Amino acid sequence: MTRSNNDVCAIILNWNGADTTIDCIRALDAHCRVPVVVIDNDSKDDSVSRLKHFLSDSTGPDLHVIDERAAGSYDTPHERVLIVNEGNHGYAGGNNVGIDYAVRAGYRYIWLLNNDVTVEAGALEALRDTLEQSPKCGFSASVLVYSDRPQVVQCVGGGTLFPWLGKTKLMGKNLDRAQLATAGLPEPDYLMGASLMVRREVIEEVGMMDHRYFMYSEEVDWERRAAAVGWHGRVALNSFARHGDSGSTKGRSHMFHFYRNRAAIMYNKRFHSTACTFVSAIALGAITVLQNRSSAKNIKFGIKGITEGLAFKWR
Template structure:
């Protein structure tokens, strides 16, 4: 088995069908399996899977396990040399998976591969290639200095907007919407950290895999479309909370011991202020 395609689903029935159809339609010359891990959807996703894709392995979780745990349940049952985390709100374009497998086969030190992810409006989903959110990189991002100087490496440490979006580059992290991981790397560093419910688990996995000596590569010759936020948009307050909680978890896990107490306090204050401001903006948008 070359590739195990893992799709976590939560109430995205129609998009899930579209995603699976795109994988089947565009993937011909590699041996692959698809495993859908459903987080207790109540929109007919289970019934659709059993009726339309009875040949595909379906895991029916009894609760919404979140992204990390939902993926881990499926990864444990997967058989591929590579594991692909694929969002249920994506469309895989021609030869994408085959190209990625071939690249991984030729580059043995690549532990994680991400493709070019395009939003439905045709723009690049900038989260598909990122630097690690160090305190400095996060400060520049929060102050939006990357917007004023988009080609300055100092101010684009997190967004990496100074890189050409059509060139292959080694990066710090790619996104969990499309994330191909070498089986040996998983065996070396372990599965996704289930402390993260949603958000942050992808960048944490990349951090650990890079620490283990592998490369994380952005590979724009392969492409997908991302209909972003399809399931998370159904619970905006939960989404906002988990996004900021992931910042806190990641900092505590990887950076707290590397920085002074003062920097840590400032980081905590920054996360809290950003959470409050985001919640306030969200309330006004809903009125």
């Protein structure tokens, strides 16, 4: 007998990317139809109207469209929910609106998906099975492969942290997918949020992601706070999701460097020593300059991110 997926709620954050979000939902419908919450993070294009049209056509009567304020007290489950945020709250803040609703609506597992992810068959089942192998497994993550080269690994669920450098390294990057079973990789220091399933008990005990990061490091922080009270995460090695392409690391904008550097320093200030924070600020500044020698704008915003991270006060 096929198990029902009604205990899982998929959450997809959209910002000016209706086509990509629709493709993500289509993959879910093809392989593991589940209740879906789409949060529009104050898009400035026609995303909301296009998402309403698509969701209405693909779902039928069980579509509920609601604004952010009303969503804060709504708890009725639906096959499809579209929440329209009043502002761009970043990755953590935007997703938190959907997580808050999903918990109140009674879902046991919350599945965070980047809108540029295309899940493969069996992805959901492997994530849920991984969580259920241990009562204290609070997070499970998919293996990410490149969209344009799905036999090549982009990331085995997460990566390694290097706090003194303010950097991370993706685990298993560019590994042949066929080698996963024999690669002998350790569990990563953190799991990526691109395809991440979370138990509701984690949210009830630890809370949601910290919206003050805005972008980057929020899931690392979340998992660290959960680990402090006994939760752990695991990679679901049989769950695959296609994400980005093999050239996706090129041409990153100045705002990537700003938010990435800011988040790294904020994270270190929260969880590591003052010495580690300042050494990582110097190292990250040097790395930013070396990696962006042809872009003064990237360097400027990368350094600005470091200084704002140093000035940030956790209260």
